[in-house]
Amino acid sequence: MLKYLKSVALGALVCSAFSAAGFAQGDVDKGKKVFNKCKACHMVGDKAKNKSGPELNELFGRAAGSKDGFKYSKAMLAKGEDGLVWNEETLNAFLTKPKAFVKGTKMSFAGIKKQKDMDNLLAYLGTFSTAEVQAPVAEQDDVSDDANAPAVTTQTNVAASAAEVPEHGVFHLGRVATDDEIAAWDFDVRPDGMGLPNGRGTVADGEEVFVEKCASCHGDFGEGVGRWPVLAGGQNSLQNERPVKTIGSYWPYLSTVYDYVQRAMPFGEAASLTDDETYAITAYLLYLNDIVDDEEFELSKENFLTVEMPNTANFYADDREDEPQYSVSADPCMNECKVGPVEITKRAQVLDVTPDQE
Amino acid sequence: MSKKSMLRSAKGRNDHPDNGRRAFLKNGLVAGGAAALGAAAAGAAQAAGENVILQKQDWRTYLGDGVDARPYGTPSAHEAHVIRRNVEWLTADPVSSVSFTPLHELDGIITPNGVCFERHHGGIAEIDPTAHRLMIHGLVDTPLVFTLEDLKRFPRENKVYFLECAANSGMEWRGAQLNGVQFTHGMIHNVMYTGIKLRHVLEEAGIKPNGKWLLVEGGDASAMTRSIPIEKALNDCMIAFKMNGEALRPEQGYPMRLVVPGWEGNMWIKWLRRIEVGDQPWHQREETSKYTDLMPDGRARRFSWQMDVKSVITSPSPQAPVTHGKGRTVISGLAWSGAGKISRVDVSVDGGRNWRSARIDGPSLSRSVHRFYLDIDWNGEPLYLQSRAMDEYRNVQPTKDALRAVRGVNSIYHNNGIQTWYVAKDGVTENVEVS
Numbered sequence: 001m002l003k004y005l006k007s008v009a010l011g012a013l014v015c016s017a018f019s020a021a022g023f024a025q026g027d028v029d030k031g032k033k034v035f036n037k038c039k040a041c042h043m044v045g046d047k048a049k050n051k052s053g054p055e056l057n058e059l060f061g062r063a064a065g066s067k068d069g070f071k072y073s074k075a076m077l078a079k080g081e082d083g084l085v086w087n088e089e090t091l092n093a094f095l096t097k098p099k100a101f102v103k104g105t106k107m108s109f110a111g112i113k114k115q116k117d118m119d120n121l122l123a124y125l126g127t128f129s130t131a132e133v134q135a136p137v138a139e140q141d142d143v144s145d146d147a148n149a150p151a152v153t154t155q156t157n158v159a160a161s162a163a164e165v166p167e168h169g170v171f172h173l174g175r176v177a178t179d180d181e182i183a184a185w186d187f188d189v190r191p192d193g194m195g196l197p198n199g200r201g202t203v204a205d206g207e208e209v210f211v212e213k214c215a216s217c218h219g220d221f222g223e224g225v226g227r228w229p230v231l232a233g234g235q236n237s238l239q240n241e242r243p244v245k246t247i248g249s250y251w252p253y254l255s256t257v258y259d260y261v262q263r264a265m266p267f268g269e270a271a272s273l274t275d276d277e278t279y280a281i282t283a284y285l286l287y288l289n290d291i292v293d294d295e296e297f298e299l300s301k302e303n304f305l306t307v308e309m310p311n312t313a314n315f316y317a318d319d320r321e322d323e324p325q326y327s328v329s330a331d332p333c334m335n336e337c338k339v340g341p342v343e344i345t346k347r348a349q350v351l352d353v354t355p356d357q358e
Numbered sequence: 359m360s361k362k363s364m365l366r367s368a369k370g371r372n373d374h375p376d377n378g379r380r381a382f383l384k385n386g387l388v389a390g391g392a393a394a395l396g397a398a399a400a401g402a403a404q405a406a407g408e409n410v411i412l413q414k415q416d417w418r419t420y421l422g423d424g425v426d427a428r429p430y431g432t433p434s435a436h437e438a439h440v441i442r443r444n445v446e447w448l449t450a451d452p453v454s455s456v457s458f459t460p461l462h463e464l465d466g467i468i469t470p471n472g473v474c475f476e477r478h479h480g481g482i483a484e485i486d487p488t489a490h491r492l493m494i495h496g497l498v499d500t501p502l503v504f505t506l507e508d509l510k511r512f513p514r515e516n517k518v519y520f521l522e523c524a525a526n527s528g529m530e531w532r533g534a535q536l537n538g539v540q541f542t543h544g545m546i547h548n549v550m551y552t553g554i555k556l557r558h559v560l561e562e563a564g565i566k567p568n569g570k571w572l573l574v575e576g577g578d579a580s581a582m583t584r585s586i587p588i589e590k591a592l593n594d595c596m597i598a599f600k601m602n603g604e605a606l607r608p609e610q611g612y613p614m615r616l617v618v619p620g621w622e623g624n625m626w627i628k629w630l631r632r633i634e635v636g637d638q639p640w641h642q643r644e645e646t647s648k649y650t651d652l653m654p655d656g657r658a659r660r661f662s663w664q665m666d667v668k669s670v671i672t673s674p675s676p677q678a679p680v681t682h683g684k685g686r687t688v689i690s691g692l693a694w695s696g697a698g699k700i701s702r703v704d705v706s707v708d709g710g711r712n713w714r715s716a717r718i719d720g721p722s723l724s725r726s727v728h729r730f731y732l733d734i735d736w737n738g739e740p741l742y743l744q745s746r747a748m749d750e751y752r753n754v755q756p757t758k759d760a761l762r763a764v765r766g767v768n769s770i771y772h773n774n775g776i777q778t779w780y781v782a783k784d785g786v787t788e789n790v791e792v793s
Contacts, residue, residue: 177502188642191640314656315658335713
């Protein structure tokens, strides 16, 4: 019930504290979804704190770069000093193209493309601010809403053609996938090079993209900011007490770097990199890991398979069955299996890292 | 009420704090006075008779909610502490993180849907099932696309399986660290899946003779992928759309997930949207950078898919201390094996010197958890509780030291070592290791 009540309460708040016009344009629930794009870095609500981006409560009416305890870029601080205050209009401009509106901002986010998404997002963010918000002037019409929605092939299209029973298989279920559909989804890359698209990029190009889109979490040199993953270094550490497993020290195949980066990164905006950008970033990651040492090095589909990863040979197939504890065939001991009294050798309370039960 | 707001209100109910019970638990843990407290309360009550009997309770007099109040029922407000919990310092961000099943509060073998542990790499994908497709292509005769409705027209089956993350107990390699079975062993759940054989879907497309591996992929923001050998895929994998009778929860891959019985949880791709057939493995990030087991010689095991024979006592345990003092005490726990059924569970109360076989109760199903009990008369002296499972292939759960002797402490995954709980005289229970 709590959440349900909360959204009712928010609704009431919206009606009283804001001019009705201010929020007629955006849909708070839909805006919450748009905010998923921001969640990797920003928090709102009761428990909000600064993450890799500042918390966004009381955003409307707040000067840019003014959240206590957050380390802003020089660019954002300068904007704040010049009098930039966040409101409907300035947020619209900033979030459409962050890098264009605040040159040199360290927010790695490409921008919101659809005005509808923006209106909804701002309506949602507005529910965490008590300040008056200026009404957006975007025209509202349901037809354009539909036009903006992602094209979805619905059941009916398929059902129409499914009137005659397909010939394939045993149960004759499903329909034939088109070449375009397969091409749209099939972007995996394998160690033998299968799946690599045409494209190229140099270490230097890669550095530029990496600093813009990756460094806020992984650090300029792949060293990892805070607890975000480390991507470089750790060579010869695998037998250490605390091994550092990175692309250079551990990963057996370069194809995995290419595949994963375009599949899942940047975190919060997956599958947004172009093929050339992905080649360039992969080249830069090789450079950060001392696998190539020339900034002019260009990685492409053509030379991809010539790169050798240092740790490739050090993986072997599961052989747990051969471990001594599984090879004994005798029944386990039931009585007087150990000598001497029981003594505690390790305790969880020493470390005391268990989360509170609160 | 829409489906969504029903779920939302269900969740809201769980958020509701139940301070009394939780504060009690916490005091018990921190001050170590749980047993004393319980005994004192009962003693005082017996003098004149208990107020809960002598005085009329509100619920005996006033009417409760009608049938229209809870269209989707949720647990009693007094059970509000039975929830998944996460360990904030484990990961940089809650979007790619893990929450743990409250094993210490559950019984039987089935995990309720709302408390099945979660592990996502790009958050929970909220998928509209009418906009979801499953594609199968690669080395097949006919590449195909299925809707959820198409898949429901294949013959269905119902199977109870455990799903355990390979990193379950992974924080304990260097020694006892987290004080609660929820955190040491809570990356497991056990539900009944309704779905279809993966084999049927593969045969529908027709696998080419050189098709030896599958790449399976999710539709979430991490587009999670793993390579699966064709033998396993044809043998017992399923595409599931229901868990415990209702639609999969979004956290568990709604509208469809892969079921890979006995194998590590990461392979059970949620939000399944694509299957590609190939002639060799893909060596994706989750089978190179992760889910490979680093050994002391600096080399690493890969494709260690199967989950080992394992067990743990869920009560008493640090979050479920003994509060009733000495006398009759139920020791209860779970045992499972990725190889098949559990044939026996032994329990020791003296840190592994002597063992007694426990009683397995409830269904004994292959690659499902088994519930075991040992009913003892506790004399009030400290207990060093351990459990040791054996499966139908005579694999016996090893000690943690036996594992460390071969694997060192840096392999993260597949820690199935025997767990020890130390129950002190006052009933307070701690995660320890013993000589």
